[in-house]
Amino acid sequence: MRIVFAGTPDVAVPSLDRLVLAGFTVVGVLTRPDARVGRKRAITPSAVAARAEELGIPVLKAARITPEVVARLQEWTPEAAAIVAYGGIVPPAALAIPRHGWINLHFSLLPAWRGAAPLQYSVIHGDDVVGASTFRLEEGLDTGPVFGTVALTPGPEATSGQLLAQLADAGAELLAQTLTGVAEGRLEPRPQAGEPTFAPKLTLEDGRLDWSLPAVALHRRARGVTPEPGAWTMLGADRFKLEPPRLRPDIEGIEPGHLAWADKSLVVGTGTHALELTRVQPAGKKMMAAADWARGAGNIEGTVLG
Incomplete structure (x- = not known):
């Protein structure tokens, strides 16, 4: 045919x-x-x-x-x-x-x-x-x-x-x-x-993560927009790109968007339990392990994404 x-x-x-x-x-x-x-x-x-x-x-x-x-x-x-x-x-x-x-x-x-x-x-x-x-x-x-x-x-x-x-x-x-x-x-x-x-077609804004939402919803959205348009949040005045985080239902009590250490892992608070950040890309830099970025950034306790 x-x-x-x-x-x-x-x-x-x-x-x-x-x-x-x-x-x-x-x-x-x-x-x-x-x-x-x-x-x-x-x-x-x-x-x-x-x-x-x-x-x-x-x-x-x-x-x-x-x-x-x-x-x-x-x-x-x-x-x-x-x-x-x-x-x-x-x-x-x-x-x-x-x-x-x-x-x-x-x-x-x-x-x-x-x-x-x-x-x-x-x-x-x-x-x-x-x-x-x-x-x-x-x-x-x-x-x-x-x-x-x-x-x-x-x-x-x-x-x-x-x-x-x-x-x-x-x-x-x-x-x-x-x-x-x-x-x-x-x-x-x-x-x-x-x-x-x-x-409908996804836009860049569809990749933005709202940390007040439940962790499961954020986990799904980050996976859904990877690789395009990609998951991201704001770090200060700059866009901060993320690879999909991991669910950490064992960690609670962190305010939405707030970064914290959990042993050697970098986690962020959500509307429910925490998510563990895996790889991140600050503005002007390459994608890297989240823990490596945090150690290089200095004291991240109290840093808020969003």
């Missing part, structure tokens, strides 16, 4: 590789334009663009699907389109091109967490199970009927980045199986059932 693949970040690369391995004819790849990345702000192609070029697949770079992009997609004459984290809306004119439609790999168990940051919200809200779904793309936000799902139980310290890496591989297999079933005419999607929840 002839397919177009649409995707942009690293998480979409396993799906492209799996579809090629499965024998699909990938006639072209649609991805976002090159962007400035890293401290040097070097102009860099997307992960999907780089992989497609290695595979010798034609690449079309577009921030949005214009009439010109639609015309190019029509020239490729795909029978189906696979989409994984492309980062743009597919208009009706493009949806109508492949006879089998656009099949989206989405990183939630739909209808839970429709939107741009599904897995992050799963972690922030403490879902017992996370997963991915393949569904037929429609004009609505992740509203289309579902072909299949894959699920896993997150570990107690798992970050959204770690879970996304796992689901990128599992989801790639699910996407290949879905397209195979569609090509063979034996797989039909089913309407989504249940009340939807929504996961």
